[in-house]
Amino acid sequence: MMVQTAPVPPSVSAALTTTEVRVTSGFQGARIVLYGAVFDPSHQPSDIVVLVRGPEQPIRIAHKVRIAGLWINSRPVVFHGAPGFYKAASTRPLDQIAGFGVLRRLGAGIDHLAINAPAEQRVETRYGVKDVVVNRLGADYLDWRQAVVRLKAKMGLYEEDDHGVIFVDQNLFKADITLPTDAPIGRYQAQILLFQNGQLVSQRVRELDVKKVGLQRSLYLFAHFHPWTYGLVSVSIALAAGWAASAAFRRS
Amino acid sequence: MALDIYLPIAEVSVNGPLLVALGAGVGFISGLFGIGGGFLMTPILVFLGIPPAVAVASLASHVAASSTSSVISYTRARAVDFRMGGVLASGGVVGSIVGVEVFRWIRLIGQADLVVSLSYLIFLGVIGGLMLSESLTTIIRSRRGGSQPQNRDRRPPLLYGLPFKVKFPKSRMYISIIPPIALGVFVGMLSAIMGVGGGFILVPAMIYLLRMPANVVVGTSLFQIIITTTLTSVLQAGRNQTVDIVLATLLLIGGVIGAQLGAKASSRFRAEELRAILALIVLAVGLRMGLGLFLTPTEPFVLMTGSGG
Numbered sequence: 320m321m322v323q324t325a326p327v328p329p330s331v332s333a334a335l336t337t338t339e340v341r342v343t344s345g346f347q348g349a350r351i352v353l354y355g356a357v358f359d360p361s362h363q364p365s366d367i368v369v370l371v372r373g374p375e376q377p378i379r380i381a382h383k384v385r386i387a388g389l390w391i392n393s394r395p396v397v398f399h400g401a402p403g404f405y406k407a408a409s410t411r412p413l414d415q416i417a418g419f420g421v422l423r424r425l426g427a428g429i430d431h432l433a434i435n436a437p438a439e440q441r442v443e444t445r446y447g448v449k450d451v452v453v454n455r456l457g458a459d460y461l462d463w464r465q466a467v468v469r470l471k472a473k474m475g476l477y478e479e480d481d482h483g484v485i486f487v488d489q490n491l492f493k494a495d496i497t498l499p500t501d502a503p504i505g506r507y508q509a510q511i512l513l514f515q516n517g518q519l520v521s522q523r524v525r526e527l528d529v530k531k532v533g534l535q536r537s538l539y540l541f542a543h544f545h546p547w548t549y550g551l552v553s554v555s556i557a558l559a560a561g562w563a564a565s566a567a568f569r570r571s
Numbered sequence: 572m573a574l575d576i577y578l579p580i581a582e583v584s585v586n587g588p589l590l591v592a593l594g595a596g597v598g599f600i601s602g603l604f605g606i607g608g609g610f611l612m613t614p615i616l617v618f619l620g621i622p623p624a625v626a627v628a629s630l631a632s633h634v635a636a637s638s639t640s641s642v643i644s645y646t647r648a649r650a651v652d653f654r655m656g657g658v659l660a661s662g663g664v665v666g667s668i669v670g671v672e673v674f675r676w677i678r679l680i681g682q683a684d685l686v687v688s689l690s691y692l693i694f695l696g697v698i699g700g701l702m703l704s705e706s707l708t709t710i711i712r713s714r715r716g717g718s719q720p721q722n723r724d725r726r727p728p729l730l731y732g733l734p735f736k737v738k739f740p741k742s743r744m745y746i747s748i749i750p751p752i753a754l755g756v757f758v759g760m761l762s763a764i765m766g767v768g769g770g771f772i773l774v775p776a777m778i779y780l781l782r783m784p785a786n787v788v789v790g791t792s793l794f795q796i797i798i799t800t801t802l803t804s805v806l807q808a809g810r811n812q813t814v815d816i817v818l819a820t821l822l823l824i825g826g827v828i829g830a831q832l833g834a835k836a837s838s839r840f841r842a843e844e845l846r847a848i849l850a851l852i853v854l855a856v857g858l859r860m861g862l863g864l865f866l867t868p869t870e871p872f873v874l875m876t877g878s879g880g
Contacts, residue, residue, distance in 0.1 A: 344817075346577040346584060379875035381681050389864045395681035395875055466872035500577065500584040531579060538579040542812050550808025553816045554801050557632040557823055561639025564827030568644075568835075 329359035330521040331367070331513035340498060340529040351496040351527065355511055358490070366409065366416040366514040367484045368427055369494045373404025373476075373529075374505030378434075378467055398467055401434045403503035404476050408483025408494045417517045425512065425519065429468050429479050436463070475499035504529050580815035581625040587821060594633060594825030601826070602641040602833025603840075604849045605789025607634035607768025607796045610695065611852070612822070614860055621818065623683070628807035629819040634768045635800040636823035637830035638793045644834040645790030652741035652787045655751060656794035659773070662752035663799040666759020671806060674764050681875060688864050690765050694772065695857025702775055703850035709843040742783045742791075751781060759799055768796040771853055785842055 333355030340349045357365050378401050381392035409416060413428045423431045471477040476499065484494045496509070507527040513520050531539050542549045576587045593615060601608035609630050616626035645651050677686050733747035754776050758769035773792040777783045783791070808814040837845065 342577060344577050344579075345575065347575060379681070381873050381875060383868045383871050383873065389685075390866070390868055391685045391864070392681050392873060463872070467874075470870070470872060470874045501582070504582070535577065535579040538816060542580055542808065542814070542816070546812050547805070547809040549812075549816070550805035550814060553808060553814050553819055554632050554635060554804045556816070557636035557804070557819060558639050558797075558801070560820075560823050561636040561827050561830070562643065564640045564831055565643035568831040569647075 327358075327360050328520070329357065329361070329363065329365070329513065329515060331511055331523055332356050332358065333369075333509075333511040333523050333525060335496075335509065335525050335527060338525070338527055340527065341532045342504065342530060342535055343533055344535055346500060346535075348500045348502065349498045349529075351498070353494045353496060353509060353511070353525070355492050355494075355523075356490050357492070357513060359515075363515045366411055367492050367494075368407065368409040368413065368416060368512040368514065369484055369496075370425075370427055370510040370512070371404065371406040371408075371496050371507060371527075372402040372510075373503050373507050374402070375399075376401065376403045376503060378471075380463065380467055380470070382463070382466075396436050396463060398434050398436050398464070401432065401467060401471075403505070404498065404507065405429065405432065405471075406478045406480070406483075406496060408480045408496075410482070410484045410486070410492070412481045413479075416514050417519070421517065421519065425510075427512070429472075429477055432468075434464060434467060436460075474501055476501065498529065502529060504531060576817065576821070578621070578625075578815050578818050580813065581621050581629075581818060583620055583622075585619060585621070585818075585821075590818070590821040591825040594637075594822035595829035596825070597822075598637040598640070598826035598829025599833040599836075600829075600852070601634075601637045601770075602644075602830035602835075603837045604770075604833075604845060605641070605645075605774055605792055605837075606770030606849070607638055607793075607800065608770075608826075609634050609762070609767035610691070610765065610771055610856055613765070613767060614691075614856065616818075621815075622813075623687075624811065624813045625815050625818070628804070628811065628813035629815045630822070631768075631800045631804035631807060632814065632819040633822040633826050635797055635804060636819075637826040638768065638797045638800065640827040640830040641834040642790060642793045642797060644831065645793065648790070650787050651790035651794050652739055652783070653791075653794065654737070655739050655742055655781075655783070655787075656791045656798070658737070658748050658751045659755040659758075659791075659795040660798035662755020662757075663759035663762075663769070663795060664755075664802055666756035666761075667763045667799055667803050668759075668806070669756075670760035670763025671803075671810070673760065677764075684873070685864070687765060688860050690761065691857050692861025692864070693857075694761065694765075695853045696861065698771060698775055699850045699852075699854030699857055701850075702846055703854065705779075706843045706846040706850060710847065713843070742787055744781075744783065746781070754780065755795070762799060763803065768800055770796055771849075789837075 333353055336352040353369060378398040379395045381395040383390045384393050407428050413422055422428055426432055468477055484492050486492045509525045511523045574587050575584045577584045597608040597612045612630055613626055617623050677683050733749045735748050736745055737748050738745050758772050762769040770792050774788055777788045804814060
């Protein structure tokens with residue numbers, strides 16, 4: 320007679336090949352591999368979504384408008400909630416893995432990132448309806464938001480890869496994460512999500528530090544903690560170099 | 572590639588040898604014409620992807636280095652009026668402090684692009700055009716073998732009518748210090764806004780407005796540029812933390828050598844020919860920077876990078 324045990328819930332586990340990216344003077348970006356495994360005794364069809372987010376940075380963006388024949392910048396709009404780096408990798412296109420609501424709640428996919436411009440919004444009562452969010456950018460709001468994503472994608476900072484997660488063995492998967500040279504310094508988070516039948520069933524979070532080391536770090540700290548001394552040192556180097564070159568040329 | 576170097580403050584990766592070569596090229600022009608060369612270097616650095624705020628600030632120390640390098644050569648040739656340089660610089664100090672504040676405000680309202688492009692277009696365009704027509708006239712006249720009209724001995728009331736007259740023995744002048752100080756303030760403001768030393772404005776202004784003898788103009792302008800750029804560099808590092816010492820060093824390695832070669836080469840050319848060439852360079856840069864204002868942009872949105880834009 321078979322013993323009926325409580326079903327073991329499916330779970331996911333993952334690890335990064337590197338948890339610390341060292342930015343040295345020869346930094347050319349980095350390639351990190353994420354490996355993971357799905358534990359599911361019932362062998363349901365599984366989908367994996369990996370979301371990597373860099374440190375959040377407010378974004379100032381302006382629209383070019385033509386005034387009196389000249390192209391000039393409009394008033395800049397500040398968007399909040401935008402990660403400095405974002406990559407969504409998955410085993411299939413996201414909209415096939417889960418529904419709109421689920422993806423939106425998780426911020427899975429560039430379209431579902433919670434980027435907004437709070438300074439442009441106000442809450443008011445319209446037609447007797449309370450708390451209506453009105454955006455000063457009006458119908459153009461979507462254009463603005465798309466521009467943020469488009470410009471970030473062009474810099475290699477935002478990416479969505481429908482087939483970025485590959486099952487290398489029955490339950491073993493892998494994803495490549497490429498950080499460009501422009502990737503911001505700071506703490507990154509990789510969220511590994513396991514979906515079955517359109518529902519999130521298990522998740523893991525792994526952290527990744529991108530930091531300046533060695534001379535890069537010393538110079539950065541020097542410039543930020545002793546800015547005046549740093550300025551004097553850098554200008555002294557400049558003046559001394561000018562003098563040295565002149566002296567060298569005089570002799571020759 | 573190991574030749575690429577990551578800049579710690581700019582937070583971008585650049586090609587090392589390319590920057591050294593750029594520094595040398597601009598340094599050569601700087602030594603040849605007696606200008607800082609910032610008006611050439613700033614647009615190039617921005618084009619290479621370095622945030623404008625960092626480019627402008629780091630450039631100040633590069634300009635200080637190549638100016639020092641060539642000023643020493645000019646001093647040996649006794650072609651520096653230190654007293655005039657000091658008067659100009661005292662105005663320049665006030666101007667650059669005011670200019671930094673003005674630029675801060677312009678950046679805040681997001682119009683830095685417009686103001687920078689417009690100032691390049693207007694100032695480089697006007698000065699390049701004036702210099703070109705003037706030097707071409709001189710060249711044509713000397714080719715024809717006609718006599719040069721002497722206007723050296725005219726005494727414009729602007730210089731001689733105002734109070735606070737001071738003797739400038741080196742330049743053989745006895746003029747009011749108000750016009751040179753005003754010129755210094757104006758150039759200081761422009762240099763803070765455009766990220767330049769201001770030599771391309773100073774040199775013609777010293778010749779045509781202050782009527783200084785041409786042989787001391789270049790050395791004197793470089794001397795005043797050293798003072799203002801040294802101050803700007805320290806101010807930018809102290810207030811904005813935007814000076815990238817690695818970027819500045821790469822540029823100045825080439826810069827100081829280029830400046831020496833340029834100063835040597837300058838004696839081989841005639842002054843009016845040099846001015847005609849400089850005028851062409853100035854015009855070209857001004858038009859190139861201004862062009863962007865008239866062309867329909869391919870990407871209608873711009874991200875304002877860096878902490879301040």
